[in-house]
Amino acid sequence: MNGISTYHENTGFGARPLYARPMTSTQLKALAAAATDHPAKDLGSDHPSIEKQCRIALANCGYIDPERIEDYFDAAGYFALDKVLEQYTPRQVIQIVLDSGLRGRGGAGFPTGRKWLFAHEAPGYKKFVVCNADEGDPGAFMDRSVLELDPHAVIEAMAIAAYAVGADEGYVYIRAEYPVAVKRLNKAIGQARDYGLLGHDILGRGFNFDLHIRLGAGAFVCGEETALLNSVEGKRGTPRLRPPFPAIKGLFEKPTVLNNVETYANVPAIIRRGSDWFSSIGTDGSKGTKVFALGGNVVSGGLIEVPMGTTLRQIIFEIGNGIPDGRAFKAAQTGGPSGGCIPAEHLDTPVDYESLVRIGSMMGSGGLIVMNEDKCMVGIAKFFMEFMVEESCGKCTPCRLGTRQLLRFLEKITRGQAEMSDIEAMESLAETMRSTSLCALGQTAANPVLSTLRYFRHEYEAHVRDKRCPSRDCKFMARFVINDNCKGCRKCASACPAEAISGTAKKKHIIDGKLCVKCGACLESCKFEAVDKEW
Amino acid sequence: METSCCCGQYPLREIIQPIVERNGRDPSMLIQILHETQEAMGYLPQDVQQCIADELKMPPAEVYSVVTFYSRFTMTPKGLHTISVCLGTACYVKGAEAIIEKLKKTLAVGSGQTTADGVFTLDICRCVGACNKAPVVYVDNDQHEFVTPELMVEILSHYRDDQEYSAAESIVDPGLPEQEEAQL
Known part of the structure; x- marks a missing residue:
């Protein structure tokens, strides 16, 4: 917990009438005039490629010593503050920011x-x-x-x-x-x-x-x-x-x-x-650059800053160097728990506020998680819904109860106990949450479900109708079966916590699927490779 | 209830008063005060909350409402080491769930629980912002990167060894601040 107890405020106005080392406007101007742009530094193949990036918000990151204000001065630091105080009225400053087209980078883009x-x-x-x-x-x-x-x-x-x-x-x-x-x-x-x-x-x-x-x-x-x-x-x-x-x-x-x-x-x-x-940077509606935290199943993850309008394909395959281990791309998740999963057919969508909303996701704060074909989309929706249940503050009913109900549906689906009508019920509940929740958290809480339903409905249907997880990801969809290698040693039967394995010694055992809790203990305990995990 | 001393073992008010004082006796600094108190005491039991409420001249219910709202505040003592497994999206995609399963099995605890010998508390935490090194596990303040279930078991053994772990010695008496401080 470094930093918590070390931090104390003791200065209010007037607490320090004389500054230790006052900086003057003239000094700042001289330093700003001497400042040069940092050359783009390529960090090698482990890191996201630098060529397609454009750094504004991250311009100084990694180039200056953050604990030395002098380094920041050398990078034209505080020159903008001086310029504003010297040359502009407050109204003019606002006009500059308005003209620049800068929009909130936290998610909503106001x-x-x-x-x-x-x-x-x-x-x-x-x-x-x-x-x-x-x-x-x-x-x-x-x-x-x-x-x-x-x-x-x-x-x-x-x-x-x-x-x-x-x-x-x-x-x-x-x-x-x-x-x-x-x-x-x-x-x-x-x-x-x-x-x-x-x-x-x-x-x-x-x-x-x-x-x-x-x-x-x-x-x-x-x-x-x-x-x-x-x-x-x-x-x-x-x-x-x-x-x-x-x-x-x-x-x-x-x-x-x-x-x-x-x-x-x-x-x-x-x-x-x-x-x-x-x-001049970016698209018509979204100006400037956006920083993304590229992560998940991608070769070179990390922070990248690209002009608005760069496509997902460029980000993932040119800057992030693609998907590791020769796996195929399945979806990119943007916008965190309020966003959605973007499938391969939308890889060429330019990334800006409006385009992402149009395809059912959102910019959010810039998390970009790449998922390969091994990830179950229902599982991802469930993961986010667990997060939302945990984080819903409880003040308004649609969010507090809606997130819990959605999670129950998703649990039913991933356990193979759901019916097709549950999917429709989820959609209707999601709509109620969107239109009646108090804050953006509740209004967008169902987005991960809605976006995965939109692009990966077949996966939901496979879970519900065929009781099968196409990505082989959902634990409860697996079936453990004993094959003919079984020597009847009883090892698996004693390892099974649910007492789901029956059979007499030296004869082939049988796993009762109804009792099985899918823990995999039998598979781990068997020395004869007699337990198969089937999907 | 007499709050100058919580259980007769250590002077509660002596710990809390300076913390409240250096935060200006300001009710809007409540969260900061709770952080510092928890750092000093390890957790925030009811009498501690009562004492803070008295010092700030606010209803104890308000202090309680804040303590229970935020996930970093705890009303139960933690073990010697706190294992926080990050379950952010990047860590999830890279297999953090398998690590949690392994830990639950190895330590025989659920999330948020402390082992019977009081050595480890298993926590699942929110994204720690080290997504490029996923999956990430924190043990106390040490960040462990690219963790696998096997590696996790190895990491645990380091912490046990470091403490010259012996179950008999390391039972944490939840009342005493000195032992709580050892984990911070």
Whole structure:
């Protein structure tokens, strides 16, 4: 639990009237002028190929020492903040972000500039900026990497956002599961305070802003914005009814801007290089780049950053170098537990917000799990539903009960006890959850089921109708049978925990399928290869 | 209930008061306070929650509601070593379930349970963000990568050996903070 007890806040405004090493605007400009782009570094065949990537959010990751603010200065760090304070009014900053077309990288893809505009226009003198670093989607770790490898980019961007909306206080809500990220961010905040880049009268331009860290405690729903705000306030992380939206009434009932880590990481580059540069990358509706955490059954997994509109095929086969062990591609899962499985026929879909929704998945925070032909799609749906049952906060009924019911159906299916009418019942329940749940977690909880039903319905039908798992993945679909090699040694019968094996000594034994719990103990115990696992 | 001392063995308030103090006696810092208290004590039993509630001048029910909501807070003591098997999507696809099965069999516990000798607690945790090294298992704060069921058994034996494990010595008395600290 490193980082939890080491972290303490003691600075408020006025706590440190003189900065240890104040940074001036002139010094920043000189450093920014000398900054050069990092050459793309190819890490060899074990790593995803660098050629097709385009790094904005991850630009500094791996190139600078995250624990030295001086390294960040050398990479034109805090130059954007200086530029904003010197040259632009808050309204102009928002216009730049609007023009850039930057959209939220946390999942829903709401235009960042519009969020800022709402908070800017909201009445009230006290406002907050919050960073969502509660990266809960299983399979996504870009926020962790940005915070661990380039924490100052997030601090700088939050200061810019604070200036744009008129906030003077910010919070980073970060998972307790990421102790290194907490430690580095903490250190970075301390350094920024030393240099007068956080605190009173930043860069001598009369702008005040300070930043605090709040730790999560293991609740997936806290990635939802209103639940996150409750958690920052020290309460149970249950979502609030919207409207009012956080931009009007957010943290401590004050107007609040809330963005994801990766979204913030794009902001300094947009300010430095202009909105035209940023909007020249990507597709019509989705500008810039997206970081994906490429994982699962792929040769070279890891974090990759590609322009929006890159196809899945390019990502998986050109950057990720394909599927290992000569297996065939079956599906790619995007969007975490709220997303869906994309089959081979959609491999050429360009990856952007709209296209992914159209094929029944979503961008999500950028987890991209590749699955080969050995993975059962019903099993995957069940895996996500188990996750959702665990993580549903329980505040609203459709999500709390709906996820449990869906899981029961899926369990029935994978055990071969379901009927065809169950599939229809699942579809209707999923629709109810989508239209009546309180927050996005419940509204999208059924997506893994719906998307697998859409593209892999035949697998569901094989489970239900033929009591067979085509991918040979579902444990309960297997049948254990004793063949003629059996010497009647009784070893399997004594190993069987369910007493499902009968037969007298020195005669061939029989497994009673009704009693069998599919544990495989007989197969492990047999010395004569007399037990077959059939599908 | 007298909360200055929870069970007569160690001064509860002496542990909790400084933690509450350095978080500014601020009810909005409750989660941070609970993290630090759990780090110091190993778990958050009822009288600890009562004490925190008193210090923050808030209803104990509110503290309890937060403790039970978040999965990292526990009201039962953990074993000497906590094994956390990541069950994120990448780890699942790479076979984390087989590791869990193996652990359940080897240790004869279910998930969230502690072995009878108090050495290992088996946890299934949410994605730890090390998906490129899947499947990942944490034992205490050590990250083990590309784990297989066979490797897992080997890893376990290291932890047993390191402690010069003997069942008689390592029974954890849930009340004492010193022994709880050994696992952190």
